[in-house]
Amino acid sequence: MYYVRPETVAEVLEAGEKPGMLYLAGGTDLILKLRRQEVQARGLVDLQAVAELRRIRVEGDRLEIGAMVSFADLLNNDQVATEARALWLACRSMGAPQIRNQATLGGNLANCSPAADSLPALLVLQAQVRLLSHSGETLVPLAELLERTPLWPSGTLLAGFRLPLTGGASGFAKLGRRQALAIARLSAAVALREENGRASGVRLAFGAAGKRAFLSADLAEKLNGLVLDGGFTEVACREARKVISRALGERASAPYKREAVAGVVREALASVEFMKSGEGA
């Protein structure tokens, strides 16, 4: 195996598109996989020296987050804390300080574990994903990308995420640490706005319920327009139960998660800034 550390995106792509090369971000997933020989690599292309992949910045009405931004960077960023609350809460729930210092947002998507914590949050925040290859740049909504297997052709570089700044509120909650058995893990993210006392623009996404994180269009439809009173959370919990039931089907984890989801959704809603006062929750 050999190791290279290019400094520009062009050099990264040139190295990464050669057969057998893997991109290396923080390494918190990849290094273990290499050691366990779950993946083989002829060489590693370390992305740490490409400055533009490490930036978080507001551009007009959107937030641009580079793929190499670490979870600690996100947690320390005021814009993320206010404008992308669900993502900030997901980062806070993740791993230990040592892992947050090293693990990147790009690696979380690229590794694409069913329980990747950032994905439900990025879904409700309507993230678009910037992909680069020799044929140019493409921008794909995350929800659409997560339907593809593999996520992208090998050699493709995930450059970053684009989040529209909608001014809406969002929240996130999860059950079970990473070491917990898969059956005991579940996460939910929510985004919504209040308009004349009613919910609008509602989005709910789940993680660790099935192969990949997903947005529930059904739930959004059921919840949009409902009055934001105590009953709102109850309807959300009840409907979420049906969604999880359908998503998990006959899986062994279905009976447990069907019950657990109400608590997770309740907590995710309670973490939304304007729902905290108690009137909504």
Added chain:
Amino acid sequence: MKIELTVNGVARILEVEPEERLLDVLRERLHLTGTKEGCGEGECGACTVIMDGKTVNSCMVLAAQADGHAVTTIEGLGNRGSLHPVQKAFLEEGAVQCGFCTPGMVLSAKALLDRSPHPGKEQIAVAMSGNLCRCTGYDKILRAVERAAGEVKE
């Protein structure tokens, strides 16, 4: 491959294999055996070192990734003659039993106090949450960090 890094303030040039972990290089090539290998999977924090001011688990970092960076291990903090305030506090609080987790604990505490000299209880608990201890039950460790915060103030 050749890497250049600073370890405990000393510039080092080393010939390493690309698959070698920082942990292996510290222990086997530099004989800095204060850095421990517990789980080898990022979960226990026994292998914690400080890289450019931030704690990382050296079992999850390739030596190649550390090329060009500054690493502090427990050997860089103090010695029997002159203990670092965090080390002193750990001894005074009786926060060391078998000692296996201690180097990682001390480095997590140091990184916290360097960044915020007056941490609250909650902040201390979060900063130490990536370091597991099988012996002490954590109370004494958390108290030791609080004590060190007092020491560092002076």
